[in-house]
Amino acid sequence: MPSQTTNLKKLLILSLMIAMDVVLSPLFRIEGMAPMSSVMNVIGVMLMGPFYGTIMAFVCGVLRMMLLGIPPLALTGAVFGALLAGIFYKIYPTVYSAMFGEFLGTGIIGSLLSYPVMAWFTGSRNGMYWFFYTPRFIGGAVIGSFVAFIVMKKLANVPTFQRIQAMFFNVKVGEEQHVTS
Template structure:
């Protein structure tokens, strides 16, 4: 059973990652793409796992819709990307698997589910077709995942990052040489 201190640390980290996503996504934006959302999704997946990464993406999407007037596309791409990035990382224990999960979740699933959501949101299917969002979502997922990989290479050298990862997973993964679990002695 996690202590109150551990629960509080998890919530604080969740709030911090959500805040970073809400603030940075509109700043580093390419028209029709949100690659910074993919950056944060992959980092959150590696740091916090699928549940907390998905909660972060959901909270961020809702906040961006309420505060910035972004359509429901803020949810369809980010939530699936964060979930599959977390699943990929948990399964493969390397950030490359989180990148693949982000690509599948945001680039493929999120883009395809955006069509019916936007038809419902706009009330018209005349100007939309199933793959209308796919090129932009795939582009954002590739750009964002690649940038996240560069950031993660540096973050995984920081003891605080490793200890936070240990908090969520119960252990931490090392990005090299073969993604072996890090002993508790290295994180204290």
């Protein structure tokens, strides 16, 4: 059973990841794409697992909507990407499986669910169709996943990253390395 100190550390790391995501996403934004959100999703689930990674994506989406005026697309893309990246990473712990989950969750599922959400949000279906958001969401997920791949290759050997990852996955450092190629 995790101690109060461990739970506090997990919440602190989650808070730091949320802060980094909220600050970095608008800085490295391409119109209609949020590749930095995909970067943070992949890193977040590999560091903290699917539960905390999905919470991170949800809170970041809500904060981007409230603080930056981003439409609900901030939620439809990020949450499904983080959830599937985390599930795929938990089943097969490699950076490639997290990247695939991010691509599938954000690029395909998130983009398709964005159509009905935005049709409801704007009150109009004019000029929109089911695959309206798909090219941009796929582009952002692919770009972000490859950037995350590069970052994760560097972080895999950083002792602090390994210790934090071991805390979230309840293993001893060196017992099982989750970041594999």
